[in-house]
Every structure is written in C-alpha cells, then in structure tokens.
Amino acid sequence: MSFLAFVEGPLFYIAAAVFLLGAAWKILGLIRLGRRPDLAPPRGSAAWGFVRGNLRHFVPRGIFTRRTWLHIVAGYSFHIALAVLVFFGAFHIAFIERLTGLSWQALPRWGFIVAAEIAFAGLIVLWVRRISDPVMRQITRAEDHASTILTFLVMLTGCLALQESHASLRAIHMLFVDIWLLYFPFSRLMHAFTFVLSRGHSGATYGRKGINL
Amino acid sequence: MSDKKENRAQIAIEKFIEFTDGEVASFFEACVHCGECAEACHFHLNTGGAKYTPTWKLEPMRRSYERHLAPLSGIKRALGLVPPEVDEAMLTEWEPLVYDSCNMCARCTLVCPMGLDIAGTIRKMREGFSAAGFVPEGLERAADFVRKTTSPMGITLKALTAQVRRVEKETGIEIHIDKRGAEYMATFSSMEVMGYPEVIAAYARLFKRAGVDWTISSKAYEATNVGVQIGSGPFAREIVARVVEAAEELEVKYLISPECGHAYGAVRWAGPNMMGRQFKFEVVHIVELLDRLRREGRIPVGRRDGRRMTLHDPCQIIRRGGLLREPRRLMADSCADFVEMKGAGVTNFCCGGGGGVSANPRAHDLQDAAFDSKQAQLDAIEGLEAVVVPCANCRSVFEDGLEAREMELEVLGLSELLADTLADLEAEDA
Amino acid sequence: MRQRLPFIFSEILPPEARFFAEKSPPPLAGARTARLFALLALLTALIFTLAPAPLLAQSSVRPPGNAVTFPDAPEPGPANTLGTRSDAEIWDMIRGGSPRDPGVIFAPTPEGALMTTTGQQWRVLRERYIRKYAGWAPLAVIVLIALFHLIRGPMRLKEGRSGKTLPRFTLTARVAHWFMAVVFILLAISGLVILLGRVLIAPYLGREVNSALTSAAMQGHNLFGPLFILALFWLFVKFVAGNFFHPHDLKWIFRLGGLFGHHVSSRKFNFGEKTWFWLVVLVGAVIAASGVLMLFPWLTDDLRFLQLATVLHVLGAVLLISIAIGHIYVGTIGMEGSLDSMLKGEVDESWAREHHDIWYEQITGKKAHPETPKMKQEGAP
C-alpha cells in the first residue's frame, strides 16, 4: 500500500472514527455532568435563554470593539474562510463525494485562493496576538499553540499541494488531516462544539432571571 | 505537618470537583483563551495586570477539573498530559485573585465569545477556598460578626430598634416590628441601618402613600449574606434560612429585598436552591416593588427632581438580577434631567466593591483602582449633580471613591429619590 | 547599414541555434551587458548605501559591477555562417544591433531585431551567478554574527533590570510586526527553496524530492506573497512615526551603533533601526512589485521588465533575508531586554535608558544618565 493510500485509507478511517467517537464522548460526558435544578421561581425562559445566548454571542458588543476589533476581524475572517475552504474547495468536495456520494457546487480556483489568503491572514494574526501580549501569554497553554499550529499545518500542506502534481504532497496534507482529527477531541479544538453548551448554559441561567445578556 | 497541608489542598480540590457541574465543565472546555474577557474586567483595565484576566482567575478549579473530571482525561492521564495537582501554594497565590479581584459582576460574560459565566464560576470556586480555609481576614471578621449578632457590621436588635424609633419621630409615621400577617416584610442591609437611616424613612413615607401594609422582623432585619461572598454554602444557607423562617413565621406574602445587590441574588435567586425548596412568599426587590406600585398608580409622580442625575447599575440587580427597565422607568418619572452614563444598562461597569471586595480591607487599593472606570463614566457627563445608586454597598463604595478623588457629587438611593418627590404632596396632606 | 529584424524572445530558439556560439572568442566588456548592469547596479546601490555599514559588510551579493567579465556572455556571432558578410555583422542584424551598442539594449523593442539576447544574459546571470552565490550572503551573515556573539558576547543591560517598565509598542503595532515576521519567514523559506533547490536539494535528496519541494514552495510562495503586501502596508503605517532620519543619527553612525562599546544616545529608534525600517519598506516594495509582476506576467508586454523583476526580486530578497538575520539576532539573544518590547509592549526602564536615552527622557521627563556620559563609555562587557 502506498503512503498516500494509507493516509487516505486506513489511517483516515481510524482518525475519523476517533474524531467522531471522541467528540461524541466528550459532549455526552459534559451533558451527563448535569445541571443543578433551579428552584427559584423563574422570571424568564431558560430554554429561550439557551437559544438566545447561543446567537447573541456571535455578535460583538459595540462598547468593547474599540479594544477588540482586530481580534474580532481576524477571528471571523479565519473561521469563515476556513469553513469555506473545507466545504467548498473542489478537492474537498471530490473527497467527500468519494466517501459519501454527496456533492455540491465547488468554488472556482481563484475563490479558493482568496479564501485561503483570508484564512491564513486571520490565523496568523490570531497566533501572533497570542505571543505578543502579556494577557495572552499568561493564559495560553502549550495545547493552544498545538491546536493553532496543527490547524495551520493542515491548511499549509493543503495549499502547498495546490499544483496537484505530486502525490507525495497530497499524502502529506492527508497525514496532517489525520493527525488533526486524532488530536481534535482531546484538545482546545473541541470549542467548535462545546461553544453551544457553554453559551447555552450561561444563556439559560441568565434567561431564567429574565435578563438576556 | 505536610499531611495537614495536603489535606487543605485536598479539601479545596474536592469542593472544586463537587461544584463542577455540566455548566462549569462546559465553560472550562469551551474557553479558547482568547483573552477577550480581560477587556471587560475593570481590575485588568485599570491595573494592566495580566493576572487579572477573568479566565485566569479560574485556573485552580480548571486544573482540578482537567485532572480529575474531564471526559477523556483518563487517556490524557495515561500519557502524563493532565495538569499538575493543585497545591497549597497555588491556593495561596490565587486567594487574592479569587476574593480581591473579582466582584462577580459578570461584565466579562458579555464580551466572551463563548459566553462563559465567570462570575457564577467564581462563586462556586470560592466554595473550595472557604472550605479549605483560604478566606481573606476581612470577610472572616464580617462572618464572625454575623455569627454573633446576625449582622456583618455588628448591628444588634437594640441598635435597629433605636434607629427605627428615631425615624418614626422624624417622619411621624408608625413602623411596625414583627407584625404578623402583614403583606410585606422589609429587610435592609447593614450599611443602610447604620449609615443611611434615611432609607428606612423613605420606605415609611412611600409605603404610607401607597397604602402598603408592611413590617420589619426582629429576627431577620438584614438580608445581606456574607456567606455568599465568602462562598460557604452552609453558612449562606444559615443566613438565608433565618430570613426565610422569619418571613414565614410572620406569614407575609412578600419579602422585600433591600437596595442591595448581593442580598437580592442571595434571597431571590440562590435562596430557594440553598434551602432546597420554594418559599411560601414571593421575593421582590424594593426597586421592582416601587415600580410595580408606581404603575398601579399607588405612588403618584410628585415633584420631579430638577438636578442633572445619572443612574449606576448595580451588577447583581441589573446584569445578574434581571431588573433592567424598572429603575430606569422610576428614574424617568422622578427626575427632570436624567442622563445615562456611557455603557449604561447591562454593559455598565461595576463600582469595584461588589462580591465581598468592599468588606475586605486588603483589597482596598484594588477597589479604588477599579473605581477609575466609574470615575471616567461620571466625568464624561457634563454638569452632573447627583448619581442614584440603588445598592447600599455600591453606595458606600461610591462615597469612598468620590471622596478619595475629591469629587463633589451627591449619592443617593432610588427609594430616597422617590420619597423626596413626594415632599409637596406630603406637605399638602399635612 | 543596420537591418532591423522582428523581435523574438531568445528563450524560444532551439538549443541547436546556440551551437554557433561555441567556437568564438569570448567578448570583452560588452556595452549592452554593461548597460544592463549599470541599471541594476544603480538600483541595488541605492539599496546598499542605505544599509548600515556593520551589517552590510557581509551581505555582499556579488557586486553587479564586475558582471561584465562574464565568461559566457553573448557571443558576437558564429564564424563564417553565410560566407559573404562577417559573422558578427549577421548576428548584429539578428539581434537588431551590436551588443556593444548602448542604444540597442534600451530600445523598447530593438527595431528590426530577429531575436534579443537579454534573455540569454538573464539566464546566465540567474544560473551562473545568482543561484550560485545568493545563498552565501545569509550564510556569511550567520557566520559573522556567530563570531561576534562568541567574541564580544551579547549586549547585557549594564545596570540589570530595574523591574519598572515603560510602554513602547501598542498591541496592534506588535501584531503588525509579528504578522510581517511570520509572512516574511514563510516567504523567505519558500523563496529560497525555489532558488536554491537545484543546487542544495537536488544533488543530495534527488531530483524527485526537489521537484516536489519546489512545487510546494512555489504554491506556498504565491499564496503568502499577497499577504506580504498587506503586512508591508500595515508595518509602514504602524512604525513610520519615529523612523524619520534626524541629524542626531550621525553620532550613532560615527560610533558604529555602540556595537563596540561606545555610549550612543538615540530617540525612539536609533539609526540602525531606522535604516532597517526603510530597507524593509523600500526594498520590500521593490520585492513586492517585482513579485506581483512575476505572478501576473501579462501585466507587461516587455519581457525585459520581467527579467529585471526576477533579478531585483531575488537580490532584494537575499539582501533583506541577510539583514533580517542580524535584526533577529539583535532582537533576541543579541541584546538583553529588546524582545520585551515586542512580546509585552513594554520595556524595562534600564533598557530604555541605555539604548534609547532621549526617548526615555521624552516620555518620563527624567534624566537618563545621572552620571556624566564619559563614565558610561567604559562600562561595556
């Protein structure tokens, strides 16, 4: 079996399984930890608070943006562009089609490049902000760097293989994808799922008090 | 010796774990260490200290969670990737962060992309600190006073009665103590009884006008709860129980929580959970009650105060209490020149003294630094003459802060403002 | 009489066409070559003179001036091809002019030329000189810095850290700097792979590996190129204040920046930093412009611009890479306390007093040196 076949085949399936099971295990574990029942008579709805909390925190509050705009711009650029790369890159769609048979409209190549530029710019800004500010240095742990750098490497190796002339380059990209998937459930990357719970819990707590933060 | 030490850390860790429910766990999992919360916390903003980053204050509890409780932590432990155990040195280092530099004001939650409720988590975390005996001296002393006199400032029943009698003389209104079957039972904060007896007078005048049947209990005249500030569940329960039992004994329909933020949170929101049952009465905040009475037309709009005024938003009443509109409606009715501060409402700054900070002399400098944010808000309003602060604790923090800055500004409570607008009507009556 | 033949890019001539050249004697200083290099020399000289002397001494990309002695510059022409005219004349017709005629090289399209030979010159320059020597410049810088580090050692704070700090750069400025640093390093690595892969990678790891790496590097380089432009603008906006030259800087130059132990005073940025800033901005602009031209070659019809672009691009890149190594050295292990400004935004007061005393006095209102400056001159390690 060639290296490419290995990272696209067995290793990928193992990584995908670890990713799915690990993430599910973690989420279920968090839900299972439960929430103390609240006996205080409610003034508002906890369920609506859960939903509202989830939506509200997508929108930055004006009063803070004078200090945080760069972060918000970089964060949104990175995440949106990354999502576009992952779900609308022609190669990714082809890969997903091979796995599942599903397919949809891909971005043209120039669109892919533009999205990649934005995603890289955003991620680099997020990361350099992490190393150049006392607050960020205080709260950043090795695993934060690991998550960022691993994600960066997945993106980078993907873009390095853009010429589609060498199977080895594609294999390297796939290798990093596999590592990334294996690492995901154990790391900070889980925030992609856990944000629903954390915003939801706060939202529910506050929603119950009749205040929608 | 070292055994005992480990024990203290162990006690804290066990409490941390006990209080890490699904909510707190999902906070720890979701925090992306983006540092945004620092931009909301007045302790960080005014000192620049990186250690005052809100999420960093949770570090010991987060560590215990990751080490012992987190799903999948077993695999990490096998690989030696879990964080080291929390030890006594860490607790000692964090004690000032947890008690002196957090007002549990929840401003950081607003800016956090993941919506972490740091304030609520700090409250739970203090359980571990207090159980292990890491509590600032000032709070410890207040707790001692409560144990001895039921009041954190040591106000005895005799002292209260004396104040009430003085107020009766001043206003000419009779105030009933221990009147069984009254509709409302009022409670106060120690600061009000001791420093601002005009609040009791205001209650008397307003309730007379509105025809409210009210009383004060001799067993529980204070609703402040130092147990909540220290973070000791059993102690907090004891204090709440006293109030609840007194109210149920007097068979009142409503318990009035004073113009005090944390008392409201303790009785209204945490109380039933601490007692493990719902109450036989309803808890209303005085501001909520006054607003209700005003809308029912029982407190007429009297002569408006013409001074240029603004309103401070006590965190536990507004942001964490849910009473956003009530004080504003009352303000709009009661003063002619009401100006909101920049960032008023849910995003307003804490005064810097909440969450037990003002009862903790060690934290005084920090509290004063944090007040800089408030000063900036006040300074930004041209020609400001008075600030309405519907929380007795905030109010004393304001007075300290303004005095230290030699700022001339009157500070008053909302019920006083309302009572004063009735002066003309009272004169007519008389 | 001179015949003008249609313009043809020399690159498309089949290799057989070049065998004529084999026997002819090499030309002496061809005027056309000389002109091309005079132009290059002018541009790079501008760049080089801006650089601080101590750092630049080592980063000698081969001085373009001596390029006139190419052993394999274009030949006057093969011998006796048609019999009647001299070979040189015929080749001059094909090229549209004598290679010794300065007018030819600057004519936009040599009128009547059948082929141009600038492509040949360009290729020779690239393959024989740039590819061969470019890698030496950064290496030389590294060696010199290592020597400096071993012999003189890093610059320590004479008074030690005071523990008190002064704000120096805002968060956005720091982020702009590191954004540039990351993008620059990624571009430098990928660019050097493109440039040196054939000499450094292929012989050792094989052509297949080199081919894959070069393909990857090309993609990466093209991707990060545009981010470099963004980074350049951002860096410029954030750092231009304080980076204008001042007569005061002359003293710094005379004392060689204090590298050898003399006390130098300076404002927010010293002469070395200012020079670095302008080098990054100006050379960076040249690199960016030439890079864009290479990315979008259809922007021009004149191939000589493209040829010039590749040459300027690589010379500029090698120059900046070389000096960046020095910059990184001073910014990290070379000078105690420097990195704080970029990691925390604050510097220690001792650092400010020792390296930027006038700035220190400006922002604190205190005297930087209670002692007389004379005493301070001795203290270096």
Ligand code: HEM
């Ligand atoms: C699979 C999807 C996702 C991936 C791969 C991903 C990846 C990342 C990475 C690598 C970082 C770290 C940047 C840094 O360390 O500086 C990050 C940060 C962040 N992510 Fe995500 N993310 C994903 C989904 C989400 C979602 C759905 C949200 C929305 C709620 C989100 C919100 C954030 C926030 C707020 C940050 C903080 C920015 C910062 O680090 O300064 N992410 N993400």
Ligand code: HEM
């Ligand atoms: C990765 C390694 C690098 C490190 C450790 C580093 C370190 C530093 C430090 C410490 C300073 C502040 C000096 C002061 O306080 O005055 C600085 C300034 C600066 N750096 Fe870097 N740097 C690096 C890479 C780069 C790169 C690659 C570039 C540009 C291509 C660059 C361009 C600048 C500029 C323009 C300044 C502003 C100061 C001036 O005007 O000269 N740096 N760097």
Ligand code: HEM
């Ligand atoms: C706006 C930014 C840039 C763009 C658009 C750009 C574009 C390019 C392109 C298209 C090439 C390929 C040339 C060829 O086919 O050989 C190239 C080569 C190269 N670039 Fe850049 N580049 C940029 C910035 C930089 C920077 C900042 C550096 C140095 C740090 C750099 C170093 C190099 C090197 C060393 C080469 C190899 C030169 C050669 O083989 O002739 N580039 N660049």
Ligand code: SF4
């Ligand atoms: S709750 Fe308030 S005081 Fe506490 S960390 Fe958050 S912003 Fe700071």
Ligand code: SF4
């Ligand atoms: S803002 Fe929220 S997610 Fe970001 S570091 Fe603070 S607590 Fe964590």
